[in-house]
Amino acid sequence: MIELGEATVPAATVARLPYYLRALRDLAEAGVTTTSSSELAERSGVGSAQLRKDLSYLGSFGTRGVGYDVQSLAQYIASALGLGSEHRLAIVGIGNLGHALANYSGYAARGFQVVALLDADPQVVGGSAAGLTIEHVDALEDVLPRTGVSMVVLATPGPVAQAIAERIVGCGVREILSFAPVALQLPDDVVVRSVDVAGELQILAFHAAARAATNGTPR
Incomplete structure (x- = not known):
């Protein structure tokens, strides 16, 4: 667990916050002002339940039937990540x-x-x-x-x-x-x-080998 201000956040959640921030900034640049948990999760490459759980560690966000305010949530995550100063x-x-x-x-x-x-x-x-x-x-x-x-x-x-x-x-x-x-x-x-x-390439090679074995195709 990692201390972020008054919140205690799992390290795995902290590792996903930059992806949420990137997705939010992309939405903001596209002129989008509000987004749903499912849209933000899809853009971030996680499940919507995981997204909601991660954000719950930081506080209460979003309005039922409306979604998340893109700009304010991006600013909050940036602040939580310590990006308020250079x-x-x-x-x-x-x-x-x-x-x-x-x-x-x-x-x-x-x-x-x-x-x-x-x-x-x-x-x-x-x-x-x-x-x-x-x-x-x-x-x-x-x-x-x-x-x-x-x-x-x-x-x-x-x-x-x-x-x-x-x-x-x-x-x-x-x-x-x-x-x-x-x-x-x-x-x-x-x-x-x-x-x-x-190392990451070796992990990809493992998955490629496993897929080939499952499909019965030679490597």
Whole structure:
């Protein structure tokens, strides 16, 4: 369970809130002012009962026969997610993935700003991406406090990820999004979200193999 203000919310519910927020913002951009639980659930990829249960952890929303006010619910979820103020990001590891992450155009609209890029490769350090100069990772303890970083995206090779993550935590950062293919061992008060692309593809491969076995078709 995770504390959100005065509410205690299951971690699985918190993980679904960004999908609800994205769906609500899409509806708002389309000029929709009210939506039903079934429509919002379908746009978010969950069941309507799950949606209603998730929202019940945050408070009482919606009017029977009318539905949810799109704008007010979006604002409430954004506030619950801590998106009322800008979060300053650093990306550590500016290889192909790091470059792609640095140049992602959707940060500002979601309350994030990339303010620092770091790498260890001499051929990369001193270059630029997304309008920022890439600094050497040796200067991490200077760069993170100087730029006011509150979250770090870790896109380094696996063998160095643990040591760099420990240095990041030593700078006071407690939120890390890791693309490194390792399980980071960090203090309990550090929140790590891991994105294992290869692992996700292996799960898809499992489902493909299971479907082929069920259908009696060769893999």
